[in-house]
Amino acid sequence: MDSTPTIPVQRPSRWDEPLDASMTDADVAWLRTRGPFNQMDQSAFPRATPLSGILRYDCRLHRVEPGEVIVREGDYGNSAFLLITGNVRVLVDSLTDQQLGRQPTRSIGWGEALSRFLRRSRHPETRTPEQVSINAAAGGHQAIRQVDDRPAIFLQDIEGVLRRHESVSLGPGELFGEVAAMYRSPRTATVIAETEAALVEIRWQGLRILRRDRRFADTLEQHYRRHWLPIHLREIPLLRYLPEENMQRVIEATELRSYGRMEWNADYKKTRKLHPADQIAAEPLVVDQGQLPTELIVVRSGFGRMCVRHGAAHRTVAYLGKGHLFGIDEIAYNAMRPESMRPIHYQHSLRAVGFLDALSIPIEVFAAEVLPHIRKSELPESARSLQKSFTEKRSDRRRVRSDQRSEAADRFSPDPTQDIEHAAGVSFESTSLLEFIVQHRLNNGREAMVIDLHRCTRCDDCVKACADVHDGNPRFVRQGIVHDRLQFVQACMHCSDPVCMIGCPTGAITRDQTTGVVSIHDPICVGCGVCAAACPYENIAMAEVVDRKGRPYVDEKSGNAIRKAAKCDQCSGLPSGPACAAACPHDALVRIDLSESPPLSDWLEKRS
């Protein structure tokens, strides 16, 4: 008999961490009397995750006051909101940054840049009263107020805003924010409370299980398919020549699938230390190498790892990000091959790194509707050689469609003369660098700071320049993980998947829609530290702020120090651009997009 001693522990369960620990049985019972929960089929839910459990652990009740901003356009979020009582307004027009309490990025002239440099503070993290709180600048109007136990931001002149901007009213039973929550995309509209209202916030995990109710799922599915899928498909460059009728057939056949955990940042510290083989084994499998291709996978959001069996393990050959395709080589080849040739199987596996949302286009739809409208130069090499015979077979159909094609091309392509590059993923010739980048999720970085240690003389001119343009406060430290001769510095990477932006109670951390720079708006930052805790790379610091005489700001009620989140803002607005890169005397430092391979490959080639 086996007498090995055992250690009894409580098995971790699905709802160990509820969204709101203060939800009571009474709250759940009340919610179940409200639509759509009162119409849900309870038998559709698994025994381990009943409807009451979802309401109890994956939901939170909110009371909002008139004028309160519930979600802001451009924000990222993990939750959808269901209106229980009252009314909210969805603003069709975009609000200005000032209306949302944010400071718009302002271009600073040479004179002002010099004046700021000369008037640098002697104390770290100096702020003016207006920068510390928007309430100080709002002329008596409390732009940030406590509603129950949370800070909330309010629009000024709500009636004027509603009069000037087009908006849509939502009433009890209506859901909003579900697309951003489910598919990790920025919110597309700002929603404000028109009257006092009660809302249920449902986190995405709960929302996914709620889809087991057929009626609820159908409503969500129809909404997504009607409003969002066409937009998402049209964002795919390879489909830019697709005529409208073909596009409609693609829309009908496409399915959206999700893999992995959206809160990948919570596990990041643990998983990055795993052996690559263990990490790959732990990643959810999307497509297995050796399967016969049945669908083209288009990455909608998140990250994928393309790997190939190598000996007893898997070797990473590329990583995929938004807009990248998986399986196009095999599918194009199989669709164009003569009947005498055997079809090929998927040559690689695809796994979700963290989370992966993918659009899946069935092979027959892709071959019939999309393939004839792809440029030869954009086809994979293997399929290009077969294209001639394939083109002849389809020449009649193409002639008929030529007029429609030109119309579609005008509509969808900003520059139709340009071929699409790297549509099938990102790879480096150095496998170890690739493994390193994926292991540490550096492929999330759009403006990662990379230092070539073979050139860097450790002079810290980059840090000094950063401090000089930020009132004496450097926004990064020259340290970070090292691979070979490259150091990936702990500076904000302005990520593709900005997890730091999820959960900010006042929308103080935002992404500039034109530049992609993620920055913090001091006046509405309440210093809660949610962003700093969420950033897996630890690139956001919380700093206690002082005035120009060095006197600390404190909360007038609690006496606690006022803290603000501080991070790299890419020197937005400065005439010089990022000062760190410009200050390096040996061209050792670069801000680079790691979500694509060419920038880093080119940079490395230049110094090889």
Next chain:
Amino acid sequence: MNRSQGPRLRTRRLVALSVTLVVIAIFWGITRWETSRLGMPAFFTGFTLLAGLFLLMLLGVRRRLPFWPLGSVSTWTQIHLYVGIFTTAIYVLHVPALIAGGVLEGCLSIIFLMVTASGFYGIYASRTLPKKLTAVEGQHRFDRIDWVRNQIAAAADKACRQISETSAKQVLETFYQQALSPFFVSRPTLAYVIAPNGNRRRRLLGDLKELDRYLEEDGRRVAGQLAALVRRRDDLDYQFALQLRLRCWVVFHSLLSLVLLAVSLIHMVIVLRLVG
């Protein structure tokens, strides 16, 4: 890795060097022409030198103005480098001997040559030392080196206290007190900072290895930990020595450049007064 870009860098360097040499040749030609018509080429080369010095000083100005879009400092460094080569050549055309006669002129020559030599050493150092720094385990920030040094010393002290075997305690504690503690607690010597080498490391690791035969399992484990800490500390000192050298070089080169500019101006004023 594709090396197609490699030649492009080499081409850039070749073009820049060629242009510099051509400009030097033109200036040499002008000087010869001036000499042949009994002119005073020293005026021409002298003012060119002074202009070159001002141009060289602009790198320092650019470094202090990070907020203006004046081009990257690396571009300015490249310009600085080739202007430096040009200025050295003009100096050779300007002076009658490598070190001119007279107190002021002699000093000026020596300062110029020191600045030039430090500049050329800078090119060598900035291209070789970073690779040496990267080859060593751990990338330490200069301002944190003291803190890391204290951490290593504390870890060594803790490791020594962990020994439970009486025999090992006696052997290792004695060795720790005599050899390791002074090594961990003190900063590296000036000799080491000037010319870092592996002698200390080899000696201490060899001595620790020697102790193995007096130790049992627990003692050997602690000796292994101490050996790892010796390596870490030596790597840290190596980083410190090389980083300090790079920093000292910048300070030396820039301070001496300021002195050079000041003495050059004095020299110019004196020459102009003498010429009338």
